[in-house]
Amino acid sequence: MSVLEVRGLSKEFGAGGVLHRARLHAVDDVSFSLRPGRITALAGESGSGKSTVARLIARLYDPTAGKVLFGGHVVGRRRRDALRYRSQVQLIFQDPFGSLNPAKTVRHHLARPLRIHGLASRRDVRARVEELLETVGLVPPAAIADKYPHELSGGQRQRVAIARALAVEPRVVVADEPISMLDVSIRVGILNLMRDLKERGIAFLYVTHDLASARYVADDILVMYAGQVVEQGPVDQVLAGPLHPYTRLLIESVPDGHGGLAPIELRRGAAAAAVDPAPGCRFVDRCPLAIGVCRERTPALVEARPGQAARCHVTAPAPTNREDIHAQPAA
Amino acid sequence: MTVALSTLPGEAAPVAERPVLEVEELVVEYASRSRTTRAVDGVSLAIAPGEIVGLAGESGCGKSTLGNAIMQVLRPPARIASGRVLFHGEDLVRLSGEQLRRHRWRNVSMVFQSAMNALNPVLRVSDQFVDMMRSHERVSKRDAVGRAGELLELVGIDRRRLRAYPHELSGGMRQRVIIAMALALEPELVIMDEPTTALDVVVQREILQQVRELQRARGFAVLFVTHDLSLLLELAHRVAIMYAGEIVEVAPAAALRDDARHPYTAGLLSSFPPLTGPVERLSGIPGSPPDLAAPPSGCRFHPRCPHCVPGDTALHRRQVAERPVLREVAPGHLVACHLVEEGL
Amino acid sequence: MSQLQPTIELAPATTPAARTRLRIPGWPALLLRNPKSRAGIVLVGFMVIVALIAPLISVSNPTDFNLLAARQAPSWHHLFGTTDQGSDIFSQVVLGARRSLVLGALAGLLATVLATTLGVLAAYSGGVVDEAVNFLTNVFLVIPTIPLLVVISAYLKSRSMGTMIVVLALTLWAFEARILRGQALSLKNRDFVLAAKVAGESTWRIVFGEIMPNMISRIAAAFVLVFYVSLLVDAGLEFLGLGDTTHVSWGMTLYWAQTNSAVLQGEWWPFLFPGLALVITVLGLTLILAGIDEVSNPRLRDEVRRRGFLRSLVLPVRRAA
Ligand SMILES: Nc1ncnc2c1ncn2[C@@H]1O[C@H](COP(=O)(O)OP(=O)(O)OP(=O)(O)O)[C@@H](O)[C@H]1O
Ligand SMILES: Nc1ncnc2c1ncn2[C@@H]1O[C@H](COP(=O)(O)OP(=O)(O)O)[C@@H](O)[C@H]1O
Numbered sequence: 001m002s003v004l005e006v007r008g009l010s011k012e013f014g015a016g017g018v019l020h021r022a023r024l025h026a027v028d029d030v031s032f033s034l035r036p037g038r039i040t041a042l043a044g045e046s047g048s049g050k051s052t053v054a055r056l057i058a059r060l061y062d063p064t065a066g067k068v069l070f071g072g073h074v075v076g077r078r079r080r081d082a083l084r085y086r087s088q089v090q091l092i093f094q095d096p097f098g099s100l101n102p103a104k105t106v107r108h109h110l111a112r113p114l115r116i117h118g119l120a121s122r123r124d125v126r127a128r129v130e131e132l133l134e135t136v137g138l139v140p141p142a143a144i145a146d147k148y149p150h151e152l153s154g155g156q157r158q159r160v161a162i163a164r165a166l167a168v169e170p171r172v173v174v175a176d177e178p179i180s181m182l183d184v185s186i187r188v189g190i191l192n193l194m195r196d197l198k199e200r201g202i203a204f205l206y207v208t209h210d211l212a213s214a215r216y217v218a219d220d221i222l223v224m225y226a227g228q229v230v231e232q233g234p235v236d237q238v239l240a241g242p243l244h245p246y247t248r249l250l251i252e253s254v255p256d257g258h259g260g261l262a263p264i265e266l267r268r269g270a271a272a273a274a275v276d277p278a279p280g281c282r283f284v285d286r287c288p289l290a291i292g293v294c295r296e297r298t299p300a301l302v303e304a305r306p307g308q309a310a311r312c313h314v315t316a317p318a319p320t321n322r323e324d325i326h327a328q329p330a331a
Numbered sequence: 332m333t334v335a336l337s338t339l340p341g342e343a344a345p346v347a348e349r350p351v352l353e354v355e356e357l358v359v360e361y362a363s364r365s366r367t368t369r370a371v372d373g374v375s376l377a378i379a380p381g382e383i384v385g386l387a388g389e390s391g392c393g394k395s396t397l398g399n400a401i402m403q404v405l406r407p408p409a410r411i412a413s414g415r416v417l418f419h420g421e422d423l424v425r426l427s428g429e430q431l432r433r434h435r436w437r438n439v440s441m442v443f444q445s446a447m448n449a450l451n452p453v454l455r456v457s458d459q460f461v462d463m464m465r466s467h468e469r470v471s472k473r474d475a476v477g478r479a480g481e482l483l484e485l486v487g488i489d490r491r492r493l494r495a496y497p498h499e500l501s502g503g504m505r506q507r508v509i510i511a512m513a514l515a516l517e518p519e520l521v522i523m524d525e526p527t528t529a530l531d532v533v534v535q536r537e538i539l540q541q542v543r544e545l546q547r548a549r550g551f552a553v554l555f556v557t558h559d560l561s562l563l564l565e566l567a568h569r570v571a572i573m574y575a576g577e578i579v580e581v582a583p584a585a586a587l588r589d590d591a592r593h594p595y596t597a598g599l600l601s602s603f604p605p606l607t608g609p610v611e612r613l614s615g616i617p618g619s620p621p622d623l624a625a626p627p628s629g630c631r632f633h634p635r636c637p638h639c640v641p642g643d644t645a646l647h648r649r650q651v652a653e654r655p656v657l658r659e660v661a662p663g664h665l666v667a668c669h670l671v672e673e674g675l
Numbered sequence: 676m677s678q679l680q681p682t683i684e685l686a687p688a689t690t691p692a693a694r695t696r697l698r699i700p701g702w703p704a705l706l707l708r709n710p711k712s713r714a715g716i717v718l719v720g721f722m723v724i725v726a727l728i729a730p731l732i733s734v735s736n737p738t739d740f741n742l743l744a745a746r747q748a749p750s751w752h753h754l755f756g757t758t759d760q761g762s763d764i765f766s767q768v769v770l771g772a773r774r775s776l777v778l779g780a781l782a783g784l785l786a787t788v789l790a791t792t793l794g795v796l797a798a799y800s801g802g803v804v805d806e807a808v809n810f811l812t813n814v815f816l817v818i819p820t821i822p823l824l825v826v827i828s829a830y831l832k833s834r835s836m837g838t839m840i841v842v843l844a845l846t847l848w849a850f851e852a853r854i855l856r857g858q859a860l861s862l863k864n865r866d867f868v869l870a871a872k873v874a875g876e877s878t879w880r881i882v883f884g885e886i887m888p889n890m891i892s893r894i895a896a897a898f899v900l901v902f903y904v905s906l907l908v909d910a911g912l913e914f915l916g917l918g919d920t921t922h923v924s925w926g927m928t929l930y931w932a933q934t935n936s937a938v939l940q941g942e943w944w945p946f947l948f949p950g951l952a953l954v955i956t957v958l959g960l961t962l963i964l965a966g967i968d969e970v971s972n973p974r975l976r977d978e979v980r981r982r983g984f985l986r987s988l989v990l991p992v993r994r995a996a
């Protein structure tokens with residue numbers, strides 16, 4: 001059923017000074033699975049660990065704990081296993097100006113994956129490259145193929161990056177904020193492209209902080225806060241009835257073009273990154289619903305509605321902890 | 332949800348006052364040996380005291396150039412080829428260097444695109460405030476630091492962070508520092524060029540909310556530049572849409588949301604997926620903005636316009652040959668489009 | 676494969692997003708377009724041609740004794756005059772060009788290959804490799820080139836050109852390696868390198884196929900710099916008498932002129948012509964170096980200027996108050 005599964009994934013980075021060696025918990029015990037033909041959105045504010053998850057899946061980082069299962073198996077460390085994985089799981093980067101080599105033509109970017117994985121003979125490469133360019137809507141392909149990245153607009157570059165990811169005919173594509181650096185009028189084109197590609201059975205992880213675009217393309221959504229998944233479920237259900245207070249804050253913050261600038265609670269407390277986190281809910285300093293237990297015990301991800309889970313003592317209490325809810329509200 | 336800003340009680344968009352700023356037929360060019368790019372081509376715009384005017388459009392349509400021209404900070408190869416920029420009736424284009432220096436920041440201040448990186452990395456926040464204030468008025472260092480502290484608190488930053496260096500602040504905090512600096516000398520007009528584009532939604536919302544509250548309390552006017560039209564519809568009293576160096580539509584925010592007339596505005600509006608309601612496939616705007624060194628003839632939007640159907644019609648002949656001018660279609664709602672004009 | 680609807684057409688060559696960037700096929704052309712490097716290329720090119728055709732335009736043996744023709748001022752017969760031994764200085768200068776150019780080029784090549792390979796590999800691999808290379812560079816950096824060469828030249832039996840080249844390259848590579856490592860470090864974490872990794876490229880191909888092409892201008896600069904320093908050091912050592920006395924080179928001509936107190940005799944030509952050849956070559960190389968800098972940095976310079984400009988607006992200059 002699922003093509004890629006992430007189980008208990010964690011990544012820590014060293015932080016702080018020489019004397020006090022603190023650990024930054026960039027990703028903390030994240031689990032989810034990606035299914036063919038579905039787009040899963042990964043939302044959250046900047047610094048919440050979204051890109052780190054993306055890079056862990058792309059094997060650009062080694063996880064501190066947990067594992068990534070592909071087709072039900074842990075991927076080996078030998079180069080042959082790694083190569084096979086890379087021919088199935090691809091990553092699209094946020095910055096289309098940085099992810100293409102300025103010294104190489106578009107053709108090089110698309111031909112290399114084909115050659116590395118032996119997917120096209122020397123003779124077929126040319127035709128296959130042009131086919132890929134056409135797939136992502138870059139026409140005429142023959143002219144585009146010989147251009148250098150600086151000769152393309154941002155949207156065109158991002159399409160090249162997508163074409164590169166598609167070159168190996170992957171089963172999983174992780175797209176890390178693929179539209180956030182692009183002009184508004186180009187964004188829709190990329191989003192539509194993703195919608196069309198998912199019809200081919202590719203499993204997408206769409207990393208974003210833009211909930212409206214998540215709703216536009218995705219089937220499911222994961223919301224991250226300070227390294228943890230705080231809510232997950234079908235995207236329509238979550239956006240229509242968010243459980244976690246952070247998801248609510250995110251939704252309220254989106255300018256919806258309907259006037260009013262509905263006021264939101266201004267931030268109190270520390271930033272999102274979790275440096276040596278104490279037990280308790282990481283959102284507690286900003287949470288309007290916080291109660292006593294929030295500072296003491298870390299909430300678990302609880303399926304409070306069918307298919308929708310959240311990490312909150314108040315809105316998604318664990319069945320065994322129900323009595324805790326009636327504890328004193330936090331000061 | 333809530334009612335549109337511009338119709339909130341006691342908050343009607345300020346009108347019928349003498350504008351703080353009037354831009355008249357402004358033309359700004361970037362000239363190099365081989366080519367001249369007209370980034371702003373015949374723009375007229377007035378901003379009333381205490382009014383928030385939004386300026387939206389795709390990348391490269393001349394928004395920043397217009398902002399810089401109003402602020403009079405254009406550097407070669409940019410130059411004002413013609414037109415006037417009047418601040419309370421005084422033409423800024425004619426001011427001398429020293430007069431301009433005194434005018435800037437005191438009367439009109441600006442938050443630059445990617446301003447987050449504009450703070451000096453080796454100076455504490457307080458020193459940057461003091462430097463800026465003391466270059467404009469006689470004020471003791473102690474008073475300047477005191478005022479800086481108040482300003483920081485206004486934008487929601489703890490006064491103790493005055494001693495911080497820029498790298499110790501998050502992107503959102505740096506952006507707020509810049510906004511506080513722009514407000515330091517109580518200018519009548521603040522130009523904000525994409526002040527929140529690099530930030531995530533929650534921080535963006537926090538900053539917008541603060542800007543809105545400050546503006547209400549202090550009454551300065553704002554020219555807010557962005558490409559996020561849905562954001563402007565919430566924040567601004569009036570919105571101007573810019574395409575290829577020209578303003579193609581100006582309207583009160585509510586009118587623009589409900590009754591956008593120009594095909595380009597409609598395209599921009601249909602580029603944002605909504606957060607509520609049915610999910611329909613969006614079309615966006617095909618193609619990309621033209622090279623301003625050789626803009627298309629007639630209506631500059633015609634190569635991308637869905638209403639420009641080639642054929643031997645009078646309308647098509649006008650679209651490809653005649654430059655449409657802004658005409659009032661409703662009170663305060665101006666559109667530059669032949670189709671709209673003929674439909675009147 | 677089904678075809679999705681193209682929503683973006685090919686934009687005109689000048690999209691607003693286009694930033695000018697140095698790219699490989701264009702940069703020799705750019706160097707020719709830059710006035711400084713063009714002048715440099717003409718000067719060095721001239722010396723190269725002279726070196727190539729030297730045997731055709733010089734007398735058979737430039738160190739021939741001919742006491743009858745000793746100490747002659749420049750004339751039609753001896754364009755650059757003769758030495759105190761009566762050797763033809765013109766022939767010495769044109770044949771000397773060969774040694775100087777070959778020595779500089781080979782030392783430059785060797786040092787550049789060493790510096791590039793080690794510097795880029797160290798930067799990309801990190802960890803132990805990086806530390807080992809770093810240690811090595813630091814060791815070679817503290818070795819003082821000229822004293823070492825003086826010692827080696829004085830003691831080594833065969834002061835052949837090969838020895839000189841190896842010693843020069845070994846003492847000069849470290850400086851370049853450090854610079855190239857720095858540049859590679861800044862490229863290493865760029866997204867396009869990570870993207871190549873995700874595509875499945877091997878370390879080797881990432882280093883030489885993806886990172887290095889972006890460093891060509893800096894590598895070329897390293898080559899020219901070592902070339903230039905080698906040339907000067909070699910001539911300097913010979914002038915000081917540490918060269919091989921059987922050789923024909925600019926440094927040796929200068930050395931003989933000096934030992935035989937040519938100036939005291941009112942003879943300027945044994946100094947002027949080899950000196951001039953040296954100056955032309957060094958000037959040419961310096962100009963090429965300046966050109967490379969200009970061609971590869973305008974974007975950088977613009978950026979600095981822009982940032983400075985922004986800052987100066989937010990913080991109107993203090994002295995103006
Ligand atoms: N220094 C310059 N030299 C030459 N042309 C320039 C220069 N700066 C801007 N331009 C051109 O002027 C036009 C308008 O640029 P401007 O920066 O005003 O766009 P913008 O609407 O602010 O775009 P963005 O949304 O990307 O900030 C563009 O075509 C751009 O290429
Ligand atoms: N290579 C790294 N070294 C140290 N800290 C890192 C590294 N990459 C990310 N981080 C930190 O991990 C946290 C999560 O980062 P990231 O995954 O990039 O967040 P997002 O993509 O959600 O904005 C941040 O606090 C960030 O500073």
Ligand code: SF4
Binds near residue numbers: 283285291294312
């Ligand atoms: S657990 Fe407590 S603090 Fe955390 S989100 Fe829920 S109510 Fe708020």
Ligand code: SF4
Binds near residue numbers: 631634637669671
């Ligand atoms: S004038 Fe014609 S081409 Fe231009 S925007 Fe209006 S309908 Fe489109």
Ligand SMILES: [Mg+2]
Binds near residue numbers: 047050051177
């Ligand atoms: Mg990220």
Ligand SMILES: [Mg+2]
Binds near residue numbers: 394395396524
């Ligand atoms: Mg701009």
